[in-house]
Amino acid sequence: MRLFSSIPVLSLASVLLASGAHAAAPAPDTAPASSPAAHPPAGAPDSFADLAARLLPAVVNVSTSETVKPGSDDDDDDDDGQTPQVPNFPPGSPFEKFFHDFMNRQNAPDAPPRKMQALGSGFIIDPSGVIVTNNHVIHNADQITVTLQDNTVLKARLIGHDDRTDLAVLKVDAPHPLPMVGFGDSDHARVGDWVLAIGNPFGLAGTVTAGIVSSRGRNIDAGPYDDFIQTDAPINKGNSGGPLFNMRGEVIGINTAIYSPSGGSIGIGFSIPSNEAQGIIAQLRASGHVTHGWIGVHIQDVTQDIADGLNLKPARGALVAEAEPKGPAAAAGIKTGDVIQTLNDKDIEGRSLPRLVAQLPIGKDATFGVWRHGQVLSVKVRIGQLPDDKPDDKAAAPAKKKDGNGAVAMRDLGLSVATLDDVARQKFNLPSDQRGVLVTDVTDGGPAAERGLKAGDVVTEVSQSPVATPADLSRRIDEARKAHRHSVLFLVQNGDGLRWVPFPLDDTH
Structure with a gap:
């Protein structure tokens, strides 16, 4: 389960409900009036039991093991990005030495490989044993095991996976057809609709939780194609890859991430919409990979x-x-x-x-x-x-040194700029064909700093017109002011590429 949290905490809480008995005054001639039965809100079932009983057999526990070598990228990396920490012992304590020695042995180059275990969820979409889960559940796994609701344990093989959408498809060979669930139309899911989540949080198989669709189209910066369904149905570690059902028993989402300061559910979970997932899953089943x-x-x-x-x-x-x-x-x-x-x-x-x-x-x-x-x-x-590999960065060509031009301070924007010359290209490792106006300094707390500009950035355009000198830049800003614009746009080049940066003009003179 992807988290935006610290170390996970499993907490148990119980609520003691007490009811008091109140004596009622007898009515001499009439029977006590019965209170009207409390009814759930329109559209809410009296119970989720029948629906859960029908869906549970199609939800599975996905267990993986991975051999991790010391010094590898996955060494000591768990699913919320934390690494083991040495407890705080008094300086010179024998326990401090013991733990430091232990950790050093674990991370030594000649240390033996270690086995790491991970748990997640999945669901069966074809009676032949085709299972959907999250890619991060099975990432780098040496062995994948699936446990059915009746505790049957089957070895699974990976048919295909897609990193960008965090989806994976597995296959198990069973002696008989398996129960399955189908996909629903996630576009028809409305904010406020009831949903049911089934999975294996913390390894607790077959856990059913209920909630509503809290929001649609959430972007949590998990990837380039974020369009999550947000739900308050409790989702925890181990729910990753499990289904989110509507009240017809159709899968409308694949539970993928939670927001949590503690590692446990606080009612903010995120699911990949079924309409986005189905095309990816079909490609994985057909060819084992995805083209975007x-x-x-x-x-x-x-x-x-x-x-x-x-x-x-x-x-x-x-x-x-x-x-x-x-x-x-x-x-x-x-x-x-x-x-x-x-x-x-x-x-x-x-x-x-x-x-x-x-x-x-x-x-x-x-x-x-x-x-x-x-x-x-x-x-x-x-x-x-979509190309599989990112293009290589342009290599900076050697440049001959010559005297650089003086910087021009633009105090209202909180930066200083200069003409881009060979000295600046060499200093900031810029390619020989880079054009624009160089940012030489940024004032702490100023408008430029607040927008993420740094020394070495290059302003290539202002208001969609190319600039080559500080004078060009100043002229474009003046033109925007005369046109009574509320802001002016800089096109800024840095190590991450190009981006448009708006600067307000209302408070600058």
Whole structure:
């Protein structure tokens, strides 16, 4: 179970409910009036027992083992990213020496490999023994074991997995057809609908919890295609890969992550929607791997500040920070600074674009509605396949030293800038073809620092116009002020790539 938490804590709590007896005054001529029966809210079942009994046989316990060698990436790495800590003993204590010696032996290069165990959940989607779980449950596993509800233990083999969506498909060979569950339409799940989660939290097999859909379309920065269903049905470590059911017994989500300061459930869990998962699962079953659609753009959500800087109304869409030169989008004419607002005539949110493009068939054309300098264009792009490997960073070419230009302080923005020369390229390891205005210094607590700018960053455009000198930059800012813009946009290049950064003009002079 992915966590945003510290060391997990399993806490047991009991609530003692007491009822008091109250004497009722006798009614001489009439029988005591009976209280009306309490009814659950509309749509809520009187009990989840029948539904749970029907679904439990299709939910399984997934157990994995992994051989970890000292010094490997997975050494001493558990599922919430914590490493074992040596207890605090008094200095010079024999216990302190014992534990330090023990940990040093464990991490020594010549230490023997160790076995690590992990537990998760899964569910059967085909009577032949096809099982869905999370990729992080079986990641790097040497052996995968599945335990059915009747305690039958079967060895499983991995059919395929996808890191980007955190999904995996397993196969077990059973002597008879296995109970299965089907997928429902997660798009029809509404906030407030009842849901049921079944899994194996902390190894407690067959645990059933109930709650509601708390929210839709959550982005928790777990990956490029985040679109989680949020639920308050209690989910804990070990629930990863388990199903989230609607009241018809259909899988509408795959439980994947929780937010927790303690490691236990606080009613904030996240599930991969079934409509996103089904296409990935079908590809994994067919070929063992997944291909994702790709158009080769780096995008940002259009915030109100960015929209003000572009004079774009309303604030909607995906702002293109960079169009890769050899990517499908660039080949179709999409440029840096464009705002993609629709895909196949449907409005889009900026953060949803990578996920929507990833689901498109490779080799087919898609139509993008693009806003550019106040005009709306229709651009057809042929969907490419997401490259498996990231492009190599451009190597910095050797540069000859020469005297650098003096920096110009822009105190209202909290930074200093200078013309980009050979000395600066060498100092900040910038490629020889890098163009723009160099950020030489950032004032602590100033507007630039608050927006993450650092010395060595390069401003390549202001208000979608290229800049090469501090004078160019100042002129573009003055033009934005004269146009009564509330903010001005900088296109900033750093080690992580290009991004648009809005600077407010209302409070700067």
